[in-house]
Amino acid sequence: MNHLLQALKEKIRDRTAKVCVVGLGYVGLPFAVEKAKVGFSVLGIEQNPQRVALVNQGDSYITDVDSQSLQQVIRSGNLTATTDFSFVSKMDAIVICVPTPLTKNLTPDLSYVESVTQKIAEYLQPGQFITLESTTYPGTTDEILRPILENISGFKQGQDFFLAHSPERVDPGNQRYTTKNTNKVVGASDPASLEVATLFYSQTIEQIVPVSSAKAAELVKVFENTFRAVNIALVNELALLCDRMKLDVWEVLDAANTKPFGIMPFYPGPGVGGHCIPLDPHYLEWKAKEFNFETRFIALAGEINRRMPEFVRQKTWRVLNDVGVAPSQSHVLMIGVAYKKNLGDWRESPAIRIIEFLQADGVTLTYHDPFVSEIQVKAKTFYSQDLTEELIAQADLVIITTDHSQIDYVNLVQKAKAVLDTRGVTRHLDCDRTKVTLL
Ligand SMILES: NC(=O)c1ccc[n+]([C@@H]2O[C@H](COP(=O)([O-])OP(=O)(O)OC[C@H]3O[C@@H](n4cnc5c(N)ncnc54)[C@H](O)[C@@H]3O)[C@@H](O)[C@H]2O)c1
Numbered sequence: 001m002n003h004l005l006q007a008l009k010e011k012i013r014d015r016t017a018k019v020c021v022v023g024l025g026y027v028g029l030p031f032a033v034e035k036a037k038v039g040f041s042v043l044g045i046e047q048n049p050q051r052v053a054l055v056n057q058g059d060s061y062i063t064d065v066d067s068q069s070l071q072q073v074i075r076s077g078n079l080t081a082t083t084d085f086s087f088v089s090k091m092d093a094i095v096i097c098v099p100t101p102l103t104k105n106l107t108p109d110l111s112y113v114e115s116v117t118q119k120i121a122e123y124l125q126p127g128q129f130i131t132l133e134s135t136t137y138p139g140t141t142d143e144i145l146r147p148i149l150e151n152i153s154g155f156k157q158g159q160d161f162f163l164a165h166s167p168e169r170v171d172p173g174n175q176r177y178t179t180k181n182t183n184k185v186v187g188a189s190d191p192a193s194l195e196v197a198t199l200f201y202s203q204t205i206e207q208i209v210p211v212s213s214a215k216a217a218e219l220v221k222v223f224e225n226t227f228r229a230v231n232i233a234l235v236n237e238l239a240l241l242c243d244r245m246k247l248d249v250w251e252v253l254d255a256a257n258t259k260p261f262g263i264m265p266f267y268p269g270p271g272v273g274g275h276c277i278p279l280d281p282h283y284l285e286w287k288a289k290e291f292n293f294e295t296r297f298i299a300l301a302g303e304i305n306r307r308m309p310e311f312v313r314q315k316t317w318r319v320l321n322d323v324g325v326a327p328s329q330s331h332v333l334m335i336g337v338a339y340k341k342n343l344g345d346w347r348e349s350p351a352i353r354i355i356e357f358l359q360a361d362g363v364t365l366t367y368h369d370p371f372v373s374e375i376q377v378k379a380k381t382f383y384s385q386d387l388t389e390e391l392i393a394q395a396d397l398v399i400i401t402t403d404h405s406q407i408d409y410v411n412l413v414q415k416a417k418a419v420l421d422t423r424g425v426t427r428h429l430d431c432d433r434t435k436v437t438l439l
Contacts, residue, residue: 002159004127005192008092012199015039017092022116024051024081026275026345027133027168028097029062033069034179034204036078043091044081055081063343063371064172088123093131093200096120097168099275100134106282106302108137110144117145121152129162129196131186132214135221135280137287141165141214142189158190164197165214167221173342183207187217225280226298231266232277233301236308239268239439243311250424250438268439270401270422271308271350273339278305278348309353312422312439316358316399319437323418325396328362333395335387335412336402337369341423344371351401352377366391370406392416400425 011017021032024046036042046052058071073079098112132141157163166186184205188194202208211217242249257265272278281298288295320330339349355377368387375382385391392415403425413431422439
């Protein structure tokens with residue numbers, strides 16, 4: 001019998017286990033708050049001192065965490081944040097939620113994961129549980145984390161410490177499916193680690209789905225995001241074809257989606273953005289090469305989705321031509337720069353690429369986004385403007401790049417000279433359709 005395992009399970013069950021969340025971003029902060037709410041003592045380790053200060057003041061900077069909930073767990077003493085890694089030595093469970101971006105050459109950049117794992121290894125104690133939530137290629141936990149932890153500490157996984165992968169599935173802004181009621185996949189390469197992981201996550205999540213290895217859990221997550229990327233690419237390709245065939249892609253998709261089985265709604269748009277869909281499939285694509293295997297769906301989906309901002313640029317030229325203004329003389333108002341509706345996240349947002357293109361065409365650009373007050377594109381800072389009637393009226397064209405719910409689209413179309421709707425948000429509205437061009 002492993003006494004370390006029994007002691008850890010006991011602490012998790014009676015919620016005296018001390019939980020450490022490394023990286024307090026879109027994934028880490030909601031997770032830390034959920035754990036603190038059910039009575040765990042949670043410490044957030046975050047490298048950004050401004051974020052640490054905000055958390056400790058109870059000031060949330062993440063849409064899915066309201067400041068009131070944050071203040072409650074801060075006041076109760078169940079959550080605190082620090083930049084100091086030495087506290088790892090006092091923890092029982094350590095959850096890694098740091099970024100996993102791509103390099104410029106579309107290869108995995110695991111530098112954040114490696115660097116925090118090294119720091120954790122320096123303070124590792126017998127009986128601790130480490131879990132990686134960051135999205136990554138199959139093999140990361142076993143091939144990168146395990147050797148770092150074992151070599152630096154001298155401890156053995158499954159005996160002295162426990163290690164698992166449990167991919168985060170959060171859908172920022174989703175009100176129906178939150179951390180609590182979204183099934184959680186866990187995988188580990190030894191039975192003791194899987195046991196701990198299952199118990200740990202079942203404290204705050206309704207349904208746990210254990211799989212036989214960390215590798216399988218890693219593949220589950222990248223497959224889920226690949227599934228989305230490929231299906232989005234499929235409807236984007238349909239949009240490109242419909243444009244040539246002079247068919248309305250939205251009408252086609254709305255009708256196709258009435259089939260009660262065998263189809264799933266996906267919609268075209270100006271391109272994909274955020275930290276997941278444009279990046280994660282390339283993690284798998286890269287790893288597959290090690291097995292002399294080409295993931296052709298991934299490559300094709302990436303290629304089609306990356307073409308969409310250029311398509312929006314071409315449609316912009318066409319609409320401007322119709323209203324009789326040359327791009328270099330035109331004023332374009334962009335509605336939404338976030339990659340997704342009702343969020344303030346503009347990482348990898350297709351709107352940024354479109355702005356780059358239109359800037360190169362000499363277009364004068366302004367934007368309005370209720371969630372993003374400023375953005376930087378090629379060293380130029382743009383600030384969100386109030387959506388006044390004058391702002392709308394002075395634009396030769398309004399491009400809807402993000403379909404935020406709080407915009408009054410009927411009024412927008414009424415006041416605008418012309419609208420390019422890349423999200424299909426106006427298609428069912430009672431407005432002057434002659435002014436609107438759909439993607
Ligand atoms: N955002 C999502 O919707 C989402 C959903 C599922 C999975 N994921 C995955 O989860 C992981 C984290 O994503 P995110 O969106 O939360 O990222 P994020 O950028 O919002 O948050 C990461 C946090 O980690 C901090 N950090 C970076 N290096 C650090 C270090 N050395 N020490 C301590 N803190 C450090 C950053 O300052 C930041 O606050 C990624 O792998 C991502 O692919 C994200």
